[in-house]
Amino acid sequence: MNYKKLAQLYEDLSSTTKRLEKIKILSKFLKHLSESDRDVMYLLQGDIYPEYDERKIGISNQLAIKAISKATGTEPKKIIHEWKIVGDLGKTSEKFTLHKKQATLHSHVITTEKVLENLRKLPELEGKGTVNKKLALITELLTSAEPLEAKYLIRTLIGDLRIGVQESTIREALSSAFFDRDKEASTKIQEAIDKSNDVALVFDIAKKGKIKDLEKVSLEVGKPIKAMLPKKVPTIKEGFKEVGKPCIIEYKYDGFRSIIHRQGNKVMIFTRSLENVTKQFPEVVEYIKKYVKGNSFILDSEAVGYDKKTKEYKPFQEISQRIRRKYNIEKLQRELPVEVNVFDILFYNGKSLLKEPFEKRTAIVKKIIENHPYKIICAKQITTSDEKKAKEFYKKALKNNQEGVMMKNIKSSYRPGRRVGNMVKMKPEEKDLDLVITGAEYGTGKRSGWLSSFILSCRNEEKYLEIGKVGTGIKEKKEQGISFEELTKLLKPLITKEKGRYVKIKPKIVVAVTYQEIQTSPNYDSGFALRFPRFTALRPDKPLSEIANLNEVKKDFKKQKRNYHYG
Ligand code: AMP
Numbered sequence: 001m002n003y004k005k006l007a008q009l010y011e012d013l014s015s016t017t018k019r020l021e022k023i024k025i026l027s028k029f030l031k032h033l034s035e036s037d038r039d040v041m042y043l044l045q046g047d048i049y050p051e052y053d054e055r056k057i058g059i060s061n062q063l064a065i066k067a068i069s070k071a072t073g074t075e076p077k078k079i080i081h082e083w084k085i086v087g088d089l090g091k092t093s094e095k096f097t098l099h100k101k102q103a104t105l106h107s108h109v110i111t112t113e114k115v116l117e118n119l120r121k122l123p124e125l126e127g128k129g130t131v132n133k134k135l136a137l138i139t140e141l142l143t144s145a146e147p148l149e150a151k152y153l154i155r156t157l158i159g160d161l162r163i164g165v166q167e168s169t170i171r172e173a174l175s176s177a178f179f180d181r182d183k184e185a186s187t188k189i190q191e192a193i194d195k196s197n198d199v200a201l202v203f204d205i206a207k208k209g210k211i212k213d214l215e216k217v218s219l220e221v222g223k224p225i226k227a228m229l230p231k232k233v234p235t236i237k238e239g240f241k242e243v244g245k246p247c248i249i250e251y252k253y254d255g256f257r258s259i260i261h262r263q264g265n266k267v268m269i270f271t272r273s274l275e276n277v278t279k280q281f282p283e284v285v286e287y288i289k290k291y292v293k294g295n296s297f298i299l300d301s302e303a304v305g306y307d308k309k310t311k312e313y314k315p316f317q318e319i320s321q322r323i324r325r326k327y328n329i330e331k332l333q334r335e336l337p338v339e340v341n342v343f344d345i346l347f348y349n350g351k352s353l354l355k356e357p358f359e360k361r362t363a364i365v366k367k368i369i370e371n372h373p374y375k376i377i378c379a380k381q382i383t384t385s386d387e388k389k390a391k392e393f394y395k396k397a398l399k400n401n402q403e404g405v406m407m408k409n410i411k412s413s414y415r416p417g418r419r420v421g422n423m424v425k426m427k428p429e430e431k432d433l434d435l436v437i438t439g440a441e442y443g444t445g446k447r448s449g450w451l452s453s454f455i456l457s458c459r460n461e462e463k464y465l466e467i468g469k470v471g472t473g474i475k476e477k478k479e480q481g482i483s484f485e486e487l488t489k490l491l492k493p494l495i496t497k498e499k500g501r502y503v504k505i506k507p508k509i510v511v512a513v514t515y516q517e518i519q520t521s522p523n524y525d526s527g528f529a530l531r532f533p534r535f536t537a538l539r540p541d542k543p544l545s546e547i548a549n550l551n552e553v554k555k556d557f558k559k560q561k562r563n564y565h566y567g
Contacts, residue, residue, distance in 0.1 A: 473535030
């Protein structure tokens with residue numbers, strides 16, 4: 001296919017923010033997409049391979065700038081200057097390509113096949129001279145590109161397509177193109193995407209127009225799959241309401257999600273973001289081979305770090321380096337051992353178990369795993385309808401340094417990649433801090449004219465140090481709580497400096513904020529950042545001297561058991 005046609009589709013899709021409109025545009029395009037152009041489906045997701053594939057484009061802005069410079073004969077300085085003004089390297093490249101075209105007037109046709117061919121060479125390059133080879137591959141495309149093509153080539157290269165097409169848009173467009181947007185078809189398409197993580201494969205099947213065929217898409221051992229995710233509940237009681245009685249309650253382990261595949265002698269470990277981390281965890285490979293019965297399977301588990309002397313569980317952050325580190329693995333393995341806690345099974349000896357009820361899947365887990373504490377065990381669990389017992393179990397989980405509990409419906413199936421209500425998490429309440437507003441940003445769209453995002457600061461003696469930005473918890477309307485209008489009115493007289501949409505504000509307005517965690521951060525001058533901050537109240541009663549000071553923040557940071565989750 002001519003790449004120009006795809007670039008025009010991207011342009012049409014970004015010309016509207018309306019979801020239905022996007023579905024209509026995309027559906028029309030898909031109807032006419034031929035089987036031989038199936039890989040265009042990956043380009044629609046800004047990718048070159050199916051989502052499960054680890055080979056990604058991964059081009060830096062710097063390299064993209066170099067390529068634009070080479071292809072258009074523009075100085076990098078000029079490109080950077082323009083980029084700073086428009087904030088979009090794609091548009092920048094469009095503009096300079098236009099200048100060049102006006103001067104030269106010749107162009108070659110580029111096809112989507114050629115684009116894919118060149119882009120697919122990028123992740124394969126290694127070693128000496130890689131940068132120049134990459135540059136040559138990109139420049140070759142850019143030199144032939146028309147302005148609009150250049151815009152989307154660059155956006156694809158730097159992984160910022162900006163066409164507002166999500167997986168659900170693709171699902172609905174496929175359903176509309178080939179099944180008249182039948183509801184059942186939408187569900188089946190989604191399930192097929194969830195199981196395969198391959199939109200071109202699903203397109204192939206959908207194009208043939210048989211809903212039943214979508215059901216044939218199956219899990220494959222060795223191909224990473226997205227994990228099922230829980231919803232959150234505030235209390236055990238609510239948890240029972242969601243998942244029913246009796247339910248299975250397990251520790252919510254504070255480690256990292258590991259989906260483990262075994263096919264014969266081959267074991268593979270994937271994270272929640274489909275990253276292959278097998279090399280980093282040789283001991284886990286060994287445990288799987290030694291202590292799990294079966295020739296082919298996919299297990300869902302959480303790997304938790306523990307202290308090798310005291311045998312106490314450690315918070316996730318302390319073992320997070322094990323995921324990233326690619327060298328000295330044995331040393332790290334000795335220092336930061338992990339225990340694999342298996343809580344689900346998706347596939348066993350050639351058969352998918354996704355549709356089996358959880359109680360059956362968990363029974364299989366227990367049958368095939370030989371428990372070896374501090375190596376591999378079945379997740380700790382109870383089955384109960386009793387709130388008191390559930391609460392005791394929850395307390396025990398916290399005492400054991402874990403995050404809380406998961407409550408699971410015993411009859412439900414496994415839904416890869418979905419945040420479903422048949423499994424819920426219950427964690428301790430969020431913590432709060434009193435802080436002062438020292439900056440803000442004017443909103444856009446519905447919120448234009450109002451300050452809509454606020455910089456919060458804590459105290460350090462006489463100074464105020466930034467610690468985060470908050471926009472949630474504030475309401476559109478006054479009657480419902482603190483409104484944007486009310487806050488804007490309070491803050492406007494306190495503005496000391498304006499720069500574009502940003503304003504600095506004299507510290508005066510004290511607010512109470514809840515948050516889930518404190519992380520270290522280079523972005524704020526306090527050195528910390530709040531994770532998931534939310535406004536709860538104005539605190540006109542609190543003097544500035546009583547807001548949180550940096551030492552308190554540091555203490556809270558040290559005290560907290562749970563930290564940022566990988567993936
Ligand atoms: P959250 O990241 O807070 O949405 O919680 C979901 C995460 O909890 C999952 O991705 C798992 O990594 C983790 N988790 C810990 N223990 C369990 C368990 N027993 N069952 C399912 N997920 C668990």
